[in-house]
Amino acid sequence: MVELLPQYPILNVPLINGSLLIAGVAIVHVVIAHFAVGIGAFNAVHEWRANRKGDAVMLEFLRRNSRFIILFPFIAGTVTGVGIWFSIALVAPRVTSELIHLFVWGWATEWSLFIIEIAAGYVYYFTWDRVSPRVHNALGWIYAIAAFGSLVLINGIISFMLTTGKFTGIDSFWQNLFNPSFWPSTPIRAVSAFALAGIFVIIVVNYSRGFTQEERAHVVRAAGKWLIPLVLMPPLAVWFFRVIPPDARGFIFNQSAMVMVLLFSFGVVASILLGGYAFFGILRGGRYVTGETGLLMLAIAFIATGSMEFVREGIRKPYLVRPSLVAGGPEGIYSTQLTPGELRQTEAEGTLARAHWWPDATSSTDPATRGRVVYLIQCSACHTANGAYNPIKPLVGGWDEQQYAANLTNLHATKDAMPHYSPTERDRKDLEAYLRTLNPPPATTPAPAAVEDAGQPTPTPRAPSPTPRRGNRTRH
Ligand code: HEC
Known part of the structure; x- marks a missing residue:
């Protein structure tokens, strides 16, 4: 109920x-x-x-x-x-x-x-x-x-x-x-x-x-x-x-x-x-x-x-x-202000179903934009993105694709201060896309501006590599 x-x-x-x-x-x-x-x-x-x-x-x-x-x-x-x-x-x-x-x-x-x-x-x-x-x-x-x-x-x-x-x-x-x-x-x-x-x-x-x-x-x-x-x-x-x-x-x-x-x-x-x-x-x-x-x-x-x-x-x-000690009693409210039942509902239907306050973000085609809303609802009660209080940026700093996949479905297993949360596949990918923006990869990005800047003033003896070296930067 x-x-x-x-x-x-x-x-x-x-x-x-x-x-x-x-x-x-x-x-x-x-x-x-x-x-x-x-x-x-x-x-x-x-x-x-x-x-x-x-x-x-x-x-x-x-x-x-x-x-x-x-x-x-x-x-x-x-x-x-x-x-x-x-x-x-x-x-x-x-x-x-x-x-x-x-x-x-x-x-x-x-x-x-x-x-x-x-x-x-x-x-x-x-x-x-x-x-x-x-x-x-x-x-x-x-x-x-x-x-x-x-x-x-x-x-x-x-x-x-x-x-x-x-x-x-x-x-x-x-x-x-x-x-x-x-x-x-x-x-x-x-x-x-x-x-x-x-x-x-x-x-x-x-x-x-x-x-x-x-x-x-x-x-x-x-x-x-x-x-x-x-x-x-x-x-x-x-x-x-x-x-x-x-x-x-x-x-x-x-x-x-x-x-x-x-x-x-x-x-x-x-x-x-x-x-x-x-x-x-x-x-x-x-x-x-x-x-x-x-x-x-x-x-x-x-x-x-x-x-x-x-x-x-x-x-x-x-x-x-905290939840009642009586079996079947009220189940408490998490720091995210979701009850455990509501959290389970977001695991079934996706977090964005609860995100009535961000109509633009939830209908966005950019996963990172949607992922930020998932982050705000599911994580921001106890973390900052990159602030002084429990910042999430260094926590996910070195993660590769496998780690994102494994850890984001299993957060409570690493720290039991976190709610038991297994996001839907789409929420997980959106969240991953957003969290990746916190640690942008170093300037191997083949963005046009970066290529121009690197190429013009001092040509280096190293052959410029036209393909990005990191395999895990695929966007979903
Ligand atoms: C109820 C509070 C709470 C919520 C909600 C929460 N976290 Fe945490 N999280 C913590 C605490 C406390 C730690 C421990 C920080 C430390 O040890 O420095 C932590 C640690 C982490 C870590 C590091 C785990 C490790 O192995 O050390 C990651 C990654 C993380 N959180 C991501 C998330 C993400 C993503 C969400 C949202 C889906 C989230 N957290 C929601 C409280 C929370």
């Missing part, structure tokens, strides 16, 4: 590919959004404690920096969040739409929480000293809880893409949301959120005026505590890798995916180092942390968060949404 529609045009992002475009926007957003969640909790907890203990320094710090610790995160989070919606809707419209439908009430709840968060944040910011401390602190808690709720919901949807679990359809809402990797990834995100908040507070207190050195040290110590949960990262990471599908796990730990191993290790090691420094250096050792050190810690946290997100996205290949 294959549904052929909806079909969307393909955004071919040169050089970096759509996936790096999304990653670039997403990593900035993820860091800011986690920080917004963490700082909400920091603010609520420390206002509450300061009220109870009469901690005037902390209260003054929170009041004076409300602009940075309440307004800034949600404005920056909103702007980059819109950036994510733009980039995913352009690069992966099919899956974006699919996830909106699947989790429609989840999104509705998330957007409501977001409005509550924004409203509470503004009221909080404008009501210092205008409402009682209790009411003011309650506003801070509303902000914190709404922000954390958003994190939980969005993490449910994102983790679902990796571990669909026993997904049976649109009705299994709670099961979809609380999927296997939701449980470990929620505390992982909470720990990162708290750490980012702690680091940011350290930076802000260093650069805000009107505090003595002791007062600053007092705030730095409070902030340092928020980094200590980072030491939980290794056990949480182990838990995470126990729940993800074995083939995805193989992606990290087998040799061909060294980049994944390095990035992943970096994320975990950076977390331990930051957490360890907070505990032994700041709290036990009583060290002060300067603004520069804070910025350095932020840079490390940024790269560590980016690495972990990159791994999480990378191990899902060749899928965007």
